[in-house]
Every structure is written in structure tokens, then in C-alpha cells.
Amino acid sequence: MSVSAAKRVGVGLAALAVVVGLAGCDDGDGGGKKRKKADAPHSAVQSQGKIAEIIQAAFRKTSEAKSAKVRMTVSTPPGVEGGGTVEVTGVQGWDPAVMDFTVKGSALAAAGPDAPSEMRMIMVHDVMYMDLGAMQAAEMGGKRWMKLDFKAAAEASGSEALRKQLSGSLGNLNQDPSEQLALLLQSPNLKHVGAEKVGGAETDHYKGTLTFAEMVDANKAADLLSAKQRAAVIANAEKAGIKGYDTEIWVNGDHYPVKMVVGMRMPEGTVRMTARYSDYGTAATVEAPSAKDTVDLFGMLKDMKASGLTGGTGLTG
Incomplete structure (x- = not known):
């Protein structure tokens, strides 16, 4: 494999890291227009019981919808590795988990001079595919899609710890928005x-915060971790200065969240993700690229390691 091809792998991995980082990282930016209390789809003044009732209803409706169209923006402070902005548009499903996203933005460009201006990413059957474009195809015998089969890689390694880690990564790649609602219900505050308009929709705006430890305890993905691993994750987060998560959700009169803003507060600033959802229940028909157009990442990494080319991708070991 050529050094140029190795660099293309590095670009793909950098892009993947950007998308993995989308999960659960954002801060409230407002964005809703406050409106008169009389226009609210729900009571202008809500008790804690009423708030819980509405969020639970939104959780049920969102879970049952199983899919939606999404527009997402993620911004990362300059002091954080991979800092910049990423824009994501497409469709996602969470039962089963599928996605078809187009990713672009300054953070993607920061992956290197060979990075494409935008990248399409597909996930189906727990396998991720990244379209690295015509340059990749020229280097790889016409194959422009990079395949990342996390489960197969974990099984091949024989490592239970790696299997859990990669399973968690899969969850991060395509988060069910109802899970954010479930997390919000765990917030002690x-x-x-209030009542606000978002994109022309009459909504009610809810907000809550969780410490990192509370988020881990509430997130079912953390069930994959042992008690020792969970403690290590929390300790590392505290050492890194992660202060906690802020979540804001705007729910319309049909009990669907039309906007979610989730943030991770760090010493360098706040990692921000704003997601707007529409067309709940829309068909999320996602098909994997043809095998003749794909190359397996983990097979490439083995070849690269044997050839001493991993340094070009930032990979070691």
C-alpha cells in the first residue's frame, strides 16, 4: 500500500472521530423565539409532575417513530483536539440502527490537506461505510468506500474489553434521540x-443538567462497563476537567422533540451540538455500498502495520 493511500486512511479515521464525537456533546444556544404564553401547546407554568409527564410522552413517541430526518451542527473549542465546526444532514433510524449522513465543516477539513470538503457516511447492520471520494478510488483500484466492521474486528481480536469499547462506539455513532430524553429525565434540576417557537413550530422548552458521573449512571450504554471500568471513565473525565452536561429540548404539540441541544463543559470551553429533527417515522431505507466498491479498514491497517506505514495515519501499535 502506498503512503498516499495510508494518508487517506488517516483522513477517514479523523472523520470517523469527528462523527463519534457527536454523541452527547453540546450546550444550549437558545435559538428558539419566545412567544406569548397563550400560544403554548402545554400549560405556561408546569409542575415537576407535568414536566415529567410531557418528557415521558416525548420519549414514547420518539421511540415508536424509529426514524427521522436530522440536521446537526457540532462546534468544538479551539483548545480541544479536532476543534472546529461540523455540519451533518441526513436520515437516521434507531430501531434498527441505521444512518445516511453527509458531513462537512472546518473540523473535517482539519483532518489534513487530502481531506474531502464533505463526506457521506452510512451505517447499516452495525457496519460503518465512509465515502472518501474519487482520490480514494484512484488509490484503491476503484474502491471509494471504506468499510469499518467494528464487531468483526472485536471478535477477531478475542478481546472482551475491545468488544465493549467498540460496541459503545457504535452507540455513539447513531444515537437514538429518545435516549437523550431519558437522560434528561434523570436531571435533578x-x-x-417556557413556550417558544422553533422553525415555525409551537414548542415548549425544557432544560436540565447532569454531572459526568450522573450521565454515566443514567446512560444504558454504560451497562457494558464493569464497575472498575466505570470508575476509571469517571476518574479520567474528572481529571480532564469535564464539568458536566447541559441538555435542552424543545417539544412540539405532538410530543416530538424538534430540537435538542446537548453540551459538554470542559476547561477549554463547551463542545456544542445542536440537532433539529423532522419527519419522524420517515422511511430510513439505508443500503450498504456494493462489496466491489469497498475496502475493509481493519484489513488495510494490518497491511499498513506490516509495511510500517501506520505513522502516516497517527496510529501506533
Whole structure:
């Protein structure tokens, strides 16, 4: 494999890291227009019981919808590795987990001079495919899609710890928005901010915060971790200065969240993700690229390691 091809692998991995980082990282940016209390789809003043009732209803409706169209923006402070902005548009499903996203933005460009201006990413059957474009195809015998089969890689390694780690990564790649609603219900200071308009929709705005430890305890993905691993994750987060998560959700009169803003507060600033959802229940028909157009990443990494080319991708070991 050529050094140029190795660099293309590095670009793909950098892009993947950007998308993995989308999960659960954002801060409230407002964005909703406050409106008169009389226009609210729900009561202007809500008790804690009423708030919980509405969020639970939104959780049920979102879970049952199984899919939606999404527009997402993620911004990372300059002091954080991979800092910049990423824009994601496409469709995602969470039962089963599938996605078809187009990713672009300054953080993607920061992956290197060979990075494409935008990249399409598909996930189906727990396998991720990244379209690295015509340059990749020229280097790889016409194959422009990079395949990342996490489960197969974990099984091949024989490592239970790696299997858990990669399973968690899969969850991060395509988060069910109903899970954010479930997390919000765990916030000890969940409150109704008020009635607002978002994209022309009449909504009610809710907000809550969780410490990192509370988020781990509430997130079912953490069930994959042993008690020792969970403690290590929390300790590392505290050492890194991660202060906690802020979540804001705007729910329309049909009990669907039309906007979610989730943030991770760090010493360098706040990692921010704003997601807007529409067309709940839309068909999320996602098909994997043809095998003749794909190359397996983990097979490439083995070849690269044997050839001493891993340094070009930032990979070691």
C-alpha cells in the first residue's frame, strides 16, 4: 500500500472521530423565539409532575417513530483536539440502527490537506461505510468506500474489553434521540424554561443538567462497563476537567422533540451540538455500498502495520 493511500486512511479515521464525537456533546444556544404564553401547546407554568409527564410522552413517541430526518451542527473549542465546526444532514433510524449522513465543516477539513470538503457516511447492520471520494478510488483500484466492521474486528481480536469499547462506539455513532430524553429525565434540576417557537413550530422548552458521573449512571450504554471500568471513565473525565452536561429540548404539540441541544463543559470551553429533527417515522431505507466498491479498514491497517506505514495515519501499535 502506498503512503498516499495510508494518508487517506488517516483522513477517514479523523472523520470517523469527528462523527463519534457527536454523541452527547453540546450546550444550549437558545435559538428558539419566545412567544406569548397563550400560544403554548402545554400549560405556561408546569409542575415537576407535568414536566415529567410531557418528557415521558416525548420519549414514547420518539421511540415508536424509529426514524427521522436530522440536521446537526457540532462546534468544538479551539483548545480541544479536532476543534472546529461540523455540519451533518441526513436520515437516521434507531430501531434498527441505521444512518445516511453527509458531513462537512472546518473540523473535517482539519483532518489534513487530502481531506474531502464533505463526506457521506452510512451505517447499516452495525457496519460503518465512509465515502472518501474519487482520490480514494484512484488509490484503491476503484474502491471509494471504506468499510469499518467494528464487531468483526472485536471478535477477531478475542478481546472482551475491545468488544465493549467498540460496541459503545457504535452507540455513539447513531444515537437514538429518545435516549437523550431519558437522560434528561434523570436531571435533578429539570425545568420548564417556557413556550417558544422553533422553525415555525409551537414548542415548549425544557432544560436540565447532569454531572459526568450522573450521565454515566443514567446512560444504558454504560451497562457494558464493569464497575472498575466505570470508575476509571469517571476518574479520567474528572481529571480532564469535564464539568458536566447541559441538555435542552424543545417539544412540539405532538410530543416530538424538534430540537435538542446537548453540551459538554470542559476547561477549554463547551463542545456544542445542536440537532433539529423532522419527519419522524420517515422511511430510513439505508443500503450498504456494493462489496466491489469497498475496502475493509481493519484489513488495510494490518497491511499498513506490516509495511510500517501506520505513522502516516497517527496510529501506533
